[in-house]
Each structure stands twice: as C-alpha cells, then as structure tokens.
Amino acid sequence: MRIAIDAMGNDNGSQVFVDAIKMFLHDFNDVNIVVYGKEEEFLCFKDQDNIEIIDCHQYITMDDGLLAVKRKIDSSMSKILTDLAENRIDGVVSAGSTGALLTLSIAKIKTISTIERPCLLATVPSTTDRVFQYLDMGANSDTSAHNIHQFALMGQIYSKIVFKVEHPHVRLLNIGVEKGKGDKLHKEAFELLNNDDRLIFGGNIEGRDMFNGEADVIVTDGFSGNMTLKAIEGTAHFAFDQLKSAIYSSTLSKIAGLLLKKTLVQVKDKLDYSRYGGAVLIGLEKPVVKAHGSSNAKAIYNALIRLHVIIKNDTINILKRELQ
Amino acid sequence: MRIAIDAMGNDNGSQVFVDAIKMFLHDFNDVNIVVYGKEEEFLCFKDQDNIEIIDCHQYITMDDGLLAVKRKIDSSMSKILTDLAENRIDGVVSAGSTGALLTLSIAKIKTISTIERPCLLATVPSTTDRVFQYLDMGANSDTSAHNIHQFALMGQIYSKIVFKVEHPHVRLLNIGVEKGKGDKLHKEAFELLNNDDRLIFGGNIEGRDMFNGEADVIVTDGFSGNMTLKAIEGTAHFAFDQLKSAIYSSTLSKIAGLLLKKTLVQVKDKLDYSRYGGAVLIGLEKPVVKAHGSSNAKAIYNALIRLHVIIKNDTINILKRELQ
Numbered sequence: 004m005r006i007a008i009d010a011m012g013n014d015n016g017s018q019v020f021v022d023a024i025k026m027f028l029h030d031f032n033d034v035n036i037v038v039y040g041k042e043e044e045f046l047c048f049k050d051q052d053n054i055e056i057i058d059c060h061q062y063i064t065m066d067d068g069l070l071a072v073k074r075k076i077d078s079s080m081s082k083i084l085t086d087l088a089e090n091r092i093d094g095v096v097s098a099g100s101t102g103a104l105l106t107l108s109i110a111k112i113k114t115i116s117t118i119e120r121p122c123l124l125a126t127v128p129s130t131t132d133r134v135f136q137y138l139d140m141g142a143n144s145d146t147s148a149h150n151i152h153q154f155a156l157m158g159q160i161y162s163k164i165v166f167k168v169e170h171p172h173v174r175l176l177n178i179g180v181e182k183g184k185g186d187k188l189h190k191e192a193f194e195l196l197n198n199d200d201r202l203i204f205g206g207n208i209e210g211r212d213m214f215n216g217e218a219d220v221i222v223t224d225g226f227s228g229n230m231t232l233k234a235i236e237g238t239a240h241f242a243f244d245q246l247k248s249a250i251y252s253s254t255l256s257k258i259a260g261l262l263l264k265k266t267l268v269q270v271k272d273k274l275d276y277s278r279y280g281g282a283v284l285i286g287l288e289k290p291v292v293k294a295h296g297s298s299n300a301k302a303i304y305n306a307l308i309r310l311h312v313i314i315k316n317d318t319i320n321i322l323k324r325e326l327q
Numbered sequence: 328m329r330i331a332i333d334a335m336g337n338d339n340g341s342q343v344f345v346d347a348i349k350m351f352l353h354d355f356n357d358v359n360i361v362v363y364g365k366e367e368e369f370l371c372f373k374d375q376d377n378i379e380i381i382d383c384h385q386y387i388t389m390d391d392g393l394l395a396v397k398r399k400i401d402s403s404m405s406k407i408l409t410d411l412a413e414n415r416i417d418g419v420v421s422a423g424s425t426g427a428l429l430t431l432s433i434a435k436i437k438t439i440s441t442i443e444r445p446c447l448l449a450t451v452p453s454t455t456d457r458v459f460q461y462l463d464m465g466a467n468s469d470t471s472a473h474n475i476h477q478f479a480l481m482g483q484i485y486s487k488i489v490f491k492v493e494h495p496h497v498r499l500l501n502i503g504v505e506k507g508k509g510d511k512l513h514k515e516a517f518e519l520l521n522n523d524d525r526l527i528f529g530g531n532i533e534g535r536d537m538f539n540g541e542a543d544v545i546v547t548d549g550f551s552g553n554m555t556l557k558a559i560e561g562t563a564h565f566a567f568d569q570l571k572s573a574i575y576s577s578t579l580s581k582i583a584g585l586l587l588k589k590t591l592v593q594v595k596d597k598l599d600y601s602r603y604g605g606a607v608l609i610g611l612e613k614p615v616v617k618a619h620g621s622s623n624a625k626a627i628y629n630a631l632i633r634l635h636v637i638i639k640n641d642t643i644n645i646l647k648r649e650l651q
Contacts, residue, residue: 130568141502144510178465178553186468186550210557214565226510229502230551231558233534238562238598241538244454245597249590256590262583266573273569274562 004033004314006307007092010040011062011079012099014297017044019098022300027307028053034311037092039079057082063103065296072103073110080104084111087289094290094310096281098298104291105142105284113288115319117326120150121286122225123293124161125232126309128273131216136162136171138222140282141229148191151175151224153326155196155204157285158220160325164318165309170203171219176227177207188224196222210234239274243267281306283313290319328357328638330631331416334364335386335403336423338621341368343422346624351631352377358635361416363403381406387427389620396427397434404428408435411613418614418638420605420630422622428615429466429608437612439643441650444474445610446549447617448485449556450633452597455540460486460495462546464606465553472515475499475548477650479520479528481609482544484649488642489633494527495543500551501531512548520546534558563598567591605630607637614643 010020017040024036035053038045042058049056059079063072075081080099086092088111097104105123114121122139129135136158139146155173162171175193177185182193184207196204208218210231223231246267250260260267281294281302290313294306313319334344341364348360359377362369366382373380383403387396399405404423410416412435421428429447438445446463453459460482463470479497486495499517501509506517508531520528532542534555547555570591574584584591605618605626614637618630637643 130565144502144508176554178468178550178557184468189550209561210554210559211561211564213558213561214568226502226513227551227554230500230534231554233502234537234555234558235534235562237533237535237537238559239566240535241454242563242566242594242598244538245594246590249594250587252590256587259583259586259590262579263574263587266570266576266580266583270566270569270573274566 004311005035005037005092006310006314007037007039007083007087007095008303008307009079009083009095009097009099010038010045011059012064012097012103013294014098015299017041019298019300019303021045021047023303023307024048024054026300026304031311037086039083057086063100065100067100067103069102069106072100072106080107084108084291087291088112094292094314096292096294096303096306096310098294098296098303098306100296101293104293108284108287108291112291115286115288115323115326117323118153118157118286120146120153121284122150122154122157124158124283124285126166126280127213129214129216133216133219134166135213135216135218136166136220137228137232138220138285139225139228140232141225142284143225146188146224146226148188148195151188151192151222152195152199153286155202155220155222156199156326157322158222159202160322161283161285161318162219164316164321165312166219168219172203172205172217173220173222174205174208174218176210176213176221176223176231178209180207180209182206192224235274239271243271280309283309285322288319288323290314328635329359329361329416330634330638331361331363331407331410331419332627332631333403333407333419333421333423334362334369335383336388336421336427337618338389338422339623341365343622343624343627345369345371347627347631348372348378350624350628355635361410363407381410387424389424391424391427393426393430396424396430404431408432408615411615412436418616418634420616420618420627420634422618422620422627422630424620425617428617432608432611432615436615439610439612439647439650441647442477442481442610444470444477445608446474446478446481448482448607448609450490450604451537453538453540457540457543458490459537459540459542460490460544461552461556462544462609463549463552464556465549466608467549470512470548470550472512472519475512475516475546476519476523477610479526479544479546480523480650481646482546483526484646485607485609485642486543488640488645489636490543492543496527496529496541497544497546498529498532498542500534500537500545500547500555502533504531504533506530516548559598563595567595604633607633609646612643612647614638
C-alpha cells in the first residue's frame with residue numbers, strides 16, 4: 004500500500020509531517036509512504052526504504068484563487084493528485100487549501116459513475132460512544148435533493164465499511180423533526196430518503212440533537228452542512244473564550260481553572276473534531292483525505308490512519324459496487 | 328402603556344409570570360399589565376389597579392398542530408392577539424409555542440405594507456460588549472433574496488432604535504467571506520444588500536466569526552438561520568456535557584469543578600441567549616415578543632423590558648416610516 008502525503012501549503016510547516024510519519028510507521032509496517040514536499044526538509048528519512056520523497060518547490064497557498072490553483076501545475080497538490088489519478092499511489096492526505104483540494108481532486112480524479120457530485124464527509128463525536136458520519140460538510144454550495152440522497156447512501160456504506168456499523172441509522176439534518184418540516188429542498192430529500200429501502204432512515208434531526216448519539220449518518224446539503232459546521236466552530240470558541248474570561252475574573256476561579264486546565268483542553272480538542280481524522284472527499288474513484296490546515300502531528304497521524312483503513316477495506320470498490 | 332402577557336402554554340407554569348410581573352412593576356411604574364391566564368393563579372394581583380387579568384381556560388400546547396391552533400379561538404394566545412389587533416393592548420409577550428405564535432400573529436395582525444414577510448429577530452451576545460441582531464431565526468422556511476434584503480433593513484432600523492447604535496453594520500451570514508461565496512440565494516442577497524445605499528453592508532460573515540463582535544446585524548434566510556441557531560444550541564450543550572463528564576472524572580477536577588460551579592452556570596446562561604429578552608416577531612404592525620418556552624421569571628422579566636423599550640421608542644411607526 005502506497006500512502007501519499009501532500010506536505011505543503013498547511014499552516015504548521017513540514018515538521019508536523021515528519022513527526023506524523025514517524026508515529027505512523029512505528030505502528031504500521033505494511034505501508035510505503037510517499038511525501039510530496041521539499042526534499043531537504045525530509046532528509047531524516049533518506050535512508051529509509053519505505054519512504055520516498057517527491058521533491059516539490061511549488062505549492063498552493065490558502066489565498067490562491069481558482070486560476071492560480073489551476074496554473075500551478077508543479078505544485079505538490081497538483082502532482083500528488085496526478086499521481087493518484089495515474090495509480091502511482093493508493094491514497095492522499097493533504098492539509099492544504101480545502102477549495103483547491105476539491106477543485107483539483109474533482110478535475111483530476113474520476114467521480115464514481117453512478118454519483119453526480121462528490122462531497123465532504125467528517126466523522127464527528129457525540130456525547131455517547133457513538134460517532135456519526137456528517138456529510139456534505141460543504142463541498143457543494145448548491146445541492147439537489149437527489150444529491151442529498153446519494154450523500155446518504157455513501158455515508159451509510161462508509162459507516163458500514165470503515166466504522167463496522169452493521170445497520171447504520173441515517174437522519175436528515177433539518178429545522179424540525181416532523182415530516183413536512185424544512186424548505187422545499189429538505190422536504191424533497193426527506194421523501195427520497197424515506198422511500199429508499201436500502202436506507203434505515205430515522206427521519207429528520209435538529210442541530211440541537213446532533214451530538215446526542217442518535218444517528219450513525221447525518222446528511223444535509225453542502226450549504227447547510229457548512230453553515231452548521233462553522234456555527235459549531237464559532238460556538239465552541241465562544242464558549243471557551245467566555246469560560247476563560249470567567250476563570251480569570253477571581254483568584255479562586257483562577258486556581259480552579261489551573262486545576263482544570265488539562266480537562267478543559269481535552270474538551271476543547273474533542274469539540275474541534277475537524278482536527279481528528281480529517282474529512283474524506285467521498286464519491287471519487289480514489290481516496291482523498293483532507294486534514295485541517297492547522298493540523299498538528301497527531302492530527303496528521305489520525306488522517307493517515309483513516310486513509311489506511313479506507314484503503315485496507317477496499318472502501319471505494321465496495322462503494323462502487325453497492326451504488327450500482 | 329398596556330403590556331400584555333400570554334401566561335399559558337409555557338413549560339414552567341404561572342408562577343414565573345407572577346414573579347416576573349412583580350419585578351417588572353417594581354422597576355417600571357408607567358405601565359399597565361394585562362395577563363391572559365387562569366384568574367385563580369393571579370389572585371395575588373387582584374387589588375392592584377395597574378394589573379388586569381383576562382380569565383382564560385383554554386390554551387395552546389407545544390404539541391398542538393396547525394388545525395388545533397386555529398380551532399382554539401378561546402385560547403389565551405388567540406385572545407391576546409385579537410386584543411392586540413384591535414388596539415386594546417400595546418404589545419404582547421408570550422412563552423407559548425413558537426409555531427402557533429407565528430401562525431396566529433401573522434393571521435391576526437397586519438404585516439407592514441412594504442414588508443413581504445415578517446421574521447424572527449434575536450439579540451445575541453458576542454465576546455465583546457457589542458451585541459448583534461440576528462434574523463431570520465426561522466419564521467420562514469423558504470426565503471427569497473428580496474426577503475433577506477428586507478430583513479436586513481428591519482434589523483438595521485431595530486438596532487438603531489432599540490439598541491441606540493448610530494450606524495449599525497450589517498453582515499450576511501454565509502459559508503465564506505468573499506463576494507461570490509454561497510448558494511444562489513445568498514449570492515443574490517449579497518448583491519441586493521451591496522447595492523442598497525441605506526445599508527452599511529460589510530459583506531459576508533461566517534458562523535465561526537459570528538460571536539466576534541464584528542457586526543450589529545447578521546442577516547440570513549430563515550432556514551439557515553434556524554439551522555445555525557440549533558447547531559449553536561447543540562454545541563453549547565455538548566460542550567457543557569463534555570465538561571461535566573471531564574470534571575467528574577477525578578477527585579481533583581471535582582473540587583475544581585465545585586469552585587467553578589457559579590462561573591460555569593454564568594457562561595452556560597450567556598450562551599443560552601434564547602432565554603434572555605426573547606425573540607421579536609418583526610415586520611408586523613404591532614410588537615410581539617416570543618420568550619423561550621422554558622423561561623424562568625428573569626427571562627420573562629427581560630422579555631417585558633424588551634417589549635417596553637420597543638413600545639416606548641415608537642419602534643414600529645419608525646420602521647413603517649423608514650421602510651416606505
């Protein structure tokens with residue numbers, strides 16, 4: 004298995020990749036790693052047989068527009084996706100610009116023939132032990148009910164294969180639980196989901212219940228999915244900001260805050276799920292995992308593990324077969 | 328000024344209204360209160376000249392469907408809105424079902440002639456001292472760009488009159504900050520907002536930055552508005568649930584948690600802004616304030632104060648005049 008890493012265009016430089024690769028290869032010895040980045044930054048690996056460095060000097064920045072993204076044909080991201088399309092590697096992890104990764108992946112790698120639009124899937128923790136697959140996180144800004152239906156099918160299969168959930172329960176993210184709630188798009192999507200015998204569809208779910216562990220797959224259109232995700236992010240930051248101010252307001256609470264510091268960081272990390280395991284661009288003929296731009300080594304390591312599980316379980320071939 | 332309270336159909340019974348009225352009349356002596364509820368539950372006010380009780384025995388439950396809502400013509404909510412429409416009272420606070428309040432308000436009270444659709448406005452705190460007006464919270468499930476434009480104008484005028492912000496800055500809630508981001512609806516809304524000289528339009532804002540105190544008005548369609556709101560609610564609960572589990576995980580953190588208990592409750596309350604001041608149904612010819620169904624006395628008191636400010640400042644007449 005050849006797992007490739009786009010080691011440029013992220014916020015934290017190349018050291019996070021070096022550390023992540025070391026951790027990953029310590030745990031998995033059936034894998035070859037191909038790194039797309041500046042050769043001189045990965046010299047520590049130069050005598051290792053299972054690591055190959057593809058020397059890149061051009062990369063896509065977070066601020067590059069669509070035109071720049073397409074023009075930079077020597078960028079690490081462009082090269083890695085070309086190699087993925089041409090079967091030289093088996094899967095990609097990138098912590099570069101999401102927009103660029105979406106654009107280039109969709110341009111270079113075939114979409115599964117029965118799928119109209121690929122989308123972004125995140126795995127999100129809940130208050131129980133149950134995690135859920137959340138899609139579309141925002142790969143599409145205008146989505147049809149038919150697209151949402153396909154996202155649900157992909158989420159269900161992904162949950163089965165990658166998370167070994169035997170009978171994944173699917174819910175539609177909406178503004179009310181009853182049938183007939185929501186805008187035209189979500190009413191139509193509800194009907195499609197409800198009429199598909201392949202799905203175990205439990206109806207609508209509201210954002211306030213998302214984290215209650217009531218579903219294995221929560222599906223929505225890309226616009227709402229992205230809106231909701233950013234609201235979650237904003238609220239988590241707001242909550243911790245307020246907590247911090249409150250803790251600093253008195254000596255007693257400062258002491259308590261110090262005692263709780265580790266605990267607070269743990270909770271914050273759990274909420275910041277975008278950093279764990281990455282988001283999967285699902286619906287393409289090859290696996291692409293998007294790690295957060297400001298991923299640390301642990302987050303890159305988690306994204307590598309996610310990709311490893313996806314490849315090992317032949318996820319994309321099963322997806323293709325089941326979606327025929 | 329005659330301020331009316333629909334004292335039925337909420338989660339916490341009539342005592343919260345009794346307490347709220349006492350607090351409110353202690354602070355404001357220029358107001359008459361009209362209570363729509365069971366007379367026997369408000370006997371403590373029977374000798375008070377500035378309080379009138381309209382005896383009601385029927386009320387709308389949180390589970391009543393649209394048909395039941397319309398049929399219950401003797402419900403406290405139906406009666407209070409009829410009296411508001413017929414000028415017997417100057418404004419209404421209700422903690423009953425949001426759906427019912429929307430349906431009955433729109434049916435009984437005229438919409439401002441230049442406004443196509445009324446919407447729900449909430450006042451939300453930020454990490455700075457600046458609060459922002461957030462609309463549409465979810466009165467409409469299918470919204471046009473033209474509707475969003477009108478919501479923005481109403482939000483701006485409301486911010487000026489009720490919160491005394493001289494030059495309110497308006498932002499459009501969207502999935503990216505750049506012009507051209509978002510779905511068709513939000514791209515169209517962006518153009519309308521951007522081309523209106525009456526607005527100080529600062530462009531798009533993402534949910535993750537909502538709480539940063541960068542705007543006085545954040546406008547969006549009712550579907551996204553409601554989605555976002557419920558995600559905020561879900562995240563806040565999730566964060567505190569995780570924090571609680573983490574605190575209970577060791578003796579040391581339990582002690583720290585005890586020391587911080589008051590602080591944690593304060594932060595939780597601040598995030599749960601739906602309980603403070605209520606949401607205003609804006610765009611109608613009369614003021615209707617929706618308090619949260621599980622409001623305590625303080626929350627009802629805050630909703631009464633909000634309504635008082637709206638009436639005292641002649642908000643609706645100014646809205647009508649400025650929207651001509």
